[in-house]
Amino acid sequence: MLAERLQQARKSAGLSLRALAEQVDVSAMMISKYERGVSTPSSGVLLALAGALGVRVEYFFRTASVELERVEHRNRHVWKLPKSAEEKVLADVRDQLERWLALYEVIPAPWSVEFTLPRTLPAVIEQLDDIEAVANRVREHWDLGLNPIPDLIDTLEARGLKVFTTRYDDERFEGMSAMAGDHHVIVVGGNWSGDRQRFTVAHELGHLVLDERLTDGIDKEAAANRFAGAFLVPAEKVKEALGERRRSLEARELYILKHEFGLSMAGWSYRALDTGVISKATQRAFWSLFAKKGWKQKEPGEPFPSETPRLFEQTVYRALGEGFIGESKAAELLSISVHELAARRRMESVNGDAGQ
Ligand SMILES: [Zn+2]
Structure with a gap:
């Protein structure tokens, strides 16, 4: 061992x-x-x-050792993450997951939520447009309504997904999804802007929901992207915000919507195209403006704030408060010293988020 x-x-x-x-x-x-x-x-x-x-x-x-079965990777560029960087990411994820499993051993069963998908999802998806309805069904199943999702990581954690940010933030690593036993795991780079993280997390959720259901003709990445957009902003909301049909889009308008929904301006232009609000030519024109201004690399204005998982740390303190674990076990789970834990308990040291 x-x-x-x-x-x-x-x-x-x-x-x-x-x-x-x-x-x-x-x-x-x-x-x-x-x-x-x-x-x-x-x-x-x-x-x-x-x-x-x-x-x-x-x-x-520690006895718990987990095997991650990778579902999909999302890298910044086409090339793959170098082996050594991938190993670091996987080791970090395994460590975070093991600490969750160790926590499960000492907390009451009702504290944990099982991840479920709606039973009514189609077994086979034959075209990208069908994914709009799938995303809506998942939203409905999780009581999310149609409005913006304020904190996506928190929302998914509360529905039983294990979401981790990784501190080994090789800049090419965006995210991945995996299965570890019965656990559905999504990992996202911790240093990205919030809109980018949210799209990645929703994209990975797309892989978990869709991959088994796609017919051969559909590209898995295109499908996961479509799911991400539809999950973050349902078609009905796209039309409500932009109108049924548009001849052009204003950058400032998309900037405001980005901050309302946590979907990038680029993402909004694709949503407008996917829902038939703008034509392919209009989207292309908008996209070339983006390229010319350098907004493809970095969108203008304030970035959307990034997100971080909180449920693990919160649950450790809950278990500590209820006497299921002592300070030494809590410190071990959080990967901090007993001294640091004591300071955090007294609210004298408020930094740190589950040992990130
Ligand atoms: Zn992917």
Whole structure:
């Protein structure tokens, strides 16, 4: 157990055998022996390893180990994330998920919500336009109405999805979705603007909802994008905001709507096209304005505020308050020191969000 966990923590910290060895003052060969279970570190070395890797000693002995079955990746560009960066992301996600599972072991069952999808979703989706109705059914199933979703991560967490932001924010990593046992997992880069994060999270939700239902002719990415747009702004709302039919769109208008719905200006132009409010030519004209002004890279004005998961940390404090766990267990779950936990409990240190 220790061997495997040590290797996981080292990879997650992005350290080579040699780099870790230098920090804890043993040979790289010795670290390799620990990782193969050939040798066991003394308690002093264990403490040093924990310190160097930014984990608590308990981490090495935690039993829960999860396997992530990847569903889909969303990278910033066409090329794939380098293997080493991907490993870091996966190790971080595994760590966050394991802490959730450890928390589940000590809290009452009713505190956790099971992720469900509406039973009435079509088994087969043959065209992109059908996805509008699917997104509406999911909204209905979760009592979301048609209005803007104020905090998407919070909303999905409350419906049983595990949503994580990752601190290893390689700039090419946007997000991914995965299954871990029965858990539906969505991961999003922590440093993106809120509109970008929300689109990624909704896109990944699209993969979870749609991938099994698409006929061969439909591109999975196009389908997930369509779902994301439709889930963030239902067609009815697009028409209410923009009108049934438009000859052109005003950038300022889309900027205001971006801040109302948490969907980028670019996203709005695609929603207008997908719902038939503007023609392909109008969308193209708008898009070339975007390119000319450099707005494809960075949209003008204030960015939409980014989001962060809060349910895990909140639940740890709930469990602490109700006496299901003590301070030491709470600190372990949050990956902070008991001292820091005590300060946070007294509201003297309010930084930190579940060990991010
Ligand atoms: Zn995708």
